[in-house]
Amino acid sequence: MGAESRWVHTPPRTSATFDEHAIAEIHRAAATGIYDIRGFGAKRKVPHFDDLLFLGASMSRYPLEGYRERCATDVVLGERFAKKPVHLKIPITIAGMSFGSLSGGAKEALGRGASAVGTSTTTGDGGMTEEERQSSKMLVYQILPSRYGMNPDHLRQADAIEIVIGQGAKPGGGGMLLGQKISPRVAAMRTLPEGIDQRSACRHPDWTGPDDLEIKIEELREITDWQKPIYVKIGAARPYFDTALAVKAGADVVVLDGMQGGTAATQEVFIEHVGIPILAAIRPAVQALQELDMHRKVQLIVSGGIRNGADVAKALALGADAVSIGTAALIALGDNARELDEEYRKIGSQAGSYDDWHEGRDPAGITTQDPELMQRFDPIAGGRRLANYLAVLTLETQTIARACGKSHVHNLEPEDLVALTVEAAAMAKVPLAGTNWIPGKEGGSL
Amino acid sequence: MPVVDLEVTSLRDFNQMLHGLGDGTNETYFRVINPRGRHAIAAGIDAAVTVEIDGNAGYYCAGMNKQATVIINGSAGVGVAENMMSGSVRVKGDASASAGAAGCGGLLVIDGNASGRCGISARGIEIVVKGSVGHMSAFMAQAGTLVVLGDAGEALGDSIYEARLFVRGEVKSLGSDCIEKPISDGHKDKLGKLLEEAGMGGEVDLSEFRRFGSGRTLYHFHMDNLGAY
Numbered sequence: 125m126g127a128e129s130r131w132v133h134t135p136p137r138t139s140a141t142f143d144e145h146a147i148a149e150i151h152r153a154a155a156t157g158i159y160d161i162r163g164f165g166a167k168r169k170v171p172h173f174d175d176l177l178f179l180g181a182s183m184s185r186y187p188l189e190g191y192r193e194r195c196a197t198d199v200v201l202g203e204r205f206a207k208k209p210v211h212l213k214i215p216i217t218i219a220g221m222s223f224g225s226l227s228g229g230a231k232e233a234l235g236r237g238a239s240a241v242g243t244s245t246t247t248g249d250g251g252m253t254e255e256e257r258q259s260s261k262m263l264v265y266q267i268l269p270s271r272y273g274m275n276p277d278h279l280r281q282a283d284a285i286e287i288v289i290g291q292g293a294k295p296g297g298g299g300m301l302l303g304q305k306i307s308p309r310v311a312a313m314r315t316l317p318e319g320i321d322q323r324s325a326c327r328h329p330d331w332t333g334p335d336d337l338e339i340k341i342e343e344l345r346e347i348t349d350w351q352k353p354i355y356v357k358i359g360a361a362r363p364y365f366d367t368a369l370a371v372k373a374g375a376d377v378v379v380l381d382g383m384q385g386g387t388a389a390t391q392e393v394f395i396e397h398v399g400i401p402i403l404a405a406i407r408p409a410v411q412a413l414q415e416l417d418m419h420r421k422v423q424l425i426v427s428g429g430i431r432n433g434a435d436v437a438k439a440l441a442l443g444a445d446a447v448s449i450g451t452a453a454l455i456a457l458g459d460n461a462r463e464l465d466e467e468y469r470k471i472g473s474q475a476g477s478y479d480d481w482h483e484g485r486d487p488a489g490i491t492t493q494d495p496e497l498m499q500r501f502d503p504i505a506g507g508r509r510l511a512n513y514l515a516v517l518t519l520e521t522q523t524i525a526r527a528c529g530k531s532h533v534h535n536l537e538p539e540d541l542v543a544l545t546v547e548a549a550a551m552a553k554v555p556l557a558g559t560n561w562i563p564g565k566e567g568g569s570l
Numbered sequence: 571m572p573v574v575d576l577e578v579t580s581l582r583d584f585n586q587m588l589h590g591l592g593d594g595t596n597e598t599y600f601r602v603i604n605p606r607g608r609h610a611i612a613a614g615i616d617a618a619v620t621v622e623i624d625g626n627a628g629y630y631c632a633g634m635n636k637q638a639t640v641i642i643n644g645s646a647g648v649g650v651a652e653n654m655m656s657g658s659v660r661v662k663g664d665a666s667a668s669a670g671a672a673g674c675g676g677l678l679v680i681d682g683n684a685s686g687r688c689g690i691s692a693r694g695i696e697i698v699v700k701g702s703v704g705h706m707s708a709f710m711a712q713a714g715t716l717v718v719l720g721d722a723g724e725a726l727g728d729s730i731y732e733a734r735l736f737v738r739g740e741v742k743s744l745g746s747d748c749i750e751k752p753i754s755d756g757h758k759d760k761l762g763k764l765l766e767e768a769g770m771g772g773e774v775d776l777s778e779f780r781r782f783g784s785g786r787t788l789y790h791f792h793m794d795n796l797g798a799y
Contacts, residue, residue, distance in 0.1 A: 158791060271672035271691055274653055276614060276634035303790060315674070315693040315712045316731060320789040323729070325710060329690040330630070330649035330671040339609050339648075343630040346585045347614030 163481025202353020213242025222248025235259030237510025382428025433520020
């Protein structure tokens with residue numbers, strides 16, 4: 125008598141190593157012979173701010189009244205050397221995103237939204253557009269390795285200068301802008317032939333290493349008569365050393381971007397496997413600043429996966445002066461909106477997963493240079509959505525700060541935090557919840 | 571004719587004075603003495619003035635220049651005339667690395683040799699080097715012209731876009747996607763005019779030059795080009 129068939133065959137079992145995504149990627153690579161390029165940031169789960177909790181007030185900590193007592197949010201950036209530091213009303217800035225990767229309307233909306241709540245936007249690879257300057261009350265001008273669109277007139281028009289060494293999504297990598305998005309205007313701004321796949325440099329053309337950077341910063345200060353704050357942006361990789369070297373080179377502000385930070389177009393393998401999470405990067409950077417007696421003198425802006433006010437508050441509690449948002453700002457403008465799901469599916473994606481920002485087919489009209497698609501995006505409405513979102517982030521940050529008894533969001537501190545996992549406790553250097561144990565700390569506890 | 575002694579006047583004061591010059595200024599010529607290799611001398615000028623520097627300049631001399639004529643009676647450090655928009659810069663001695671880097675316009679003339687990465691990321695600048703240039707010159711150069719009367723080092727024009735390169739001497743090697751191209755009478759006319767502008771008109775035989783530029787094979791990602799990336 126034969127065995128019952130249900131006992132003969134084991135049910136199909138997928139491999140944890142060769143999972144659905146890994147198999148699909150091998151098939152795709154075999155079919156095309158080229159690596160996958162996409163936008164967005166790291167999608168894999170890594171230790172993040174979700175692994176931290178605030179303790180709030182208790183018997184020994186007095187909270188502030190939620191709707192009555194003031195909790196200030198202002199930030200001054202660039203007091204170290206600049207004659208005209210940047211004054212922000214909120215500790216949240218808009219990260220560098222290029223005209224080219226984004227439509228002109230999207231850049232305008234970023235400026236409108238940020239200006240409405242008293243914060244800054246940042247240019248990107250490809251230079252500054254007139255619309256961007258007009259819509260942004262405070263505009264940070266990036267100097268990137270490619271120098272696309274780099275113009276001393278724009279340098280002088282900017283409110284601050286950001287020298288980009290690296291980006292969290294791709295520390296050590298240059299930018300890409302594929303041919304579909306090299307429109308006549310983008311090509312002219314970047315002095316490139318139309319329609320080519322543009323490869324941005326990953327190293328600056330006229331300096332190498334921190335000693336040269338010091339001289340480069342001196343040149344920029346001379347050209348702008350020592351008026352503008354100079355930021356140095358680094359991808360989170362070796363944050364302790366990079367922060368110390370940036371300070372030594374004369375930076376007014378260090379911008380530290382974790383691996384969850386977005387990109388317009390980068391190889392998937394780069395996004396997911398190079399760099400470290402922002403959670404792991406903040407404390408080493410703060411430690412470097414503290415050891416140099418520069419904490420709060422050279423400001424620290426952190427980015428990479430900021431979504432809500434809790435993330436902002438946690439970043440500040442770990443020692444940052446402000447945060448920067450890119451991906452979240454695009455989502456606030458309407459990227460990956462559920463209403464567009466049908467259109468995303470037509471181009472092989474879905475709402476919530478769309479990351480082919482480099483292809484220029486964005487139905488939301490944000491990451492495109494297609495005139496028809498760009499028409500769909502209303503910069504005024506988009507700006508309003510972004511302003512609303514930034515206001516909510518600020519209110520949420522204040523809510524948490526007040527609960528911890530802080531009259532300024534900068535008074536949040538690591539002592540207000542605990543970690544849910546051993547990894548997060550080690551990275552953030554705060555105790556595991558319910559214990560006084562900080563993994564890696566000498567003696568092992570507070 | 572103001573003489574600026576950088577042992578007496580601070581570089582910051584001098585540069586700020588230059589930046590404050592308006593159109594139609596009566597002060598159109600400045601002689602700088604005792605530069606002693608200071609960095610960023612005459613950086614960021616936007617006025618039709620002449621600055622003559624007696625001695626050696628450090629990094630980024632005449633950086634981001636617009637309109638001005640800057641003459642260095644000595645050698646120049648890294649990044650001379652970087653990101654120049656217009657005007658002209660002349661180095662009577664040698665130039666260090668990245669001369670004319672990312673320059674958008676104007677004319678850079680180097681009477682001596684230029685080190686590596688001369689004309690890197692050029693975006694329209696015209697560079698004439700009487701001597702030789704080092705490795706990786708015109709790397710990723712997008713537009714403009716590099717003329718070398720001497721030799722060129724390794725990987726000339728690597729990943730070049732639409733810049734034009736003319737070399738009279740030997741080229742040690744060409745970089746990815748940089749190829750030799752035929753030189754027409756039209757090219758020779760343009761080359762002759764540029765050499766004339768650089769003060770070398772009639773000094774050299776134009777037929778001795780070879781022309782190089784982009785093979786345009788790397789303009790789009792393709793697996794067949796894998797070995798070149």
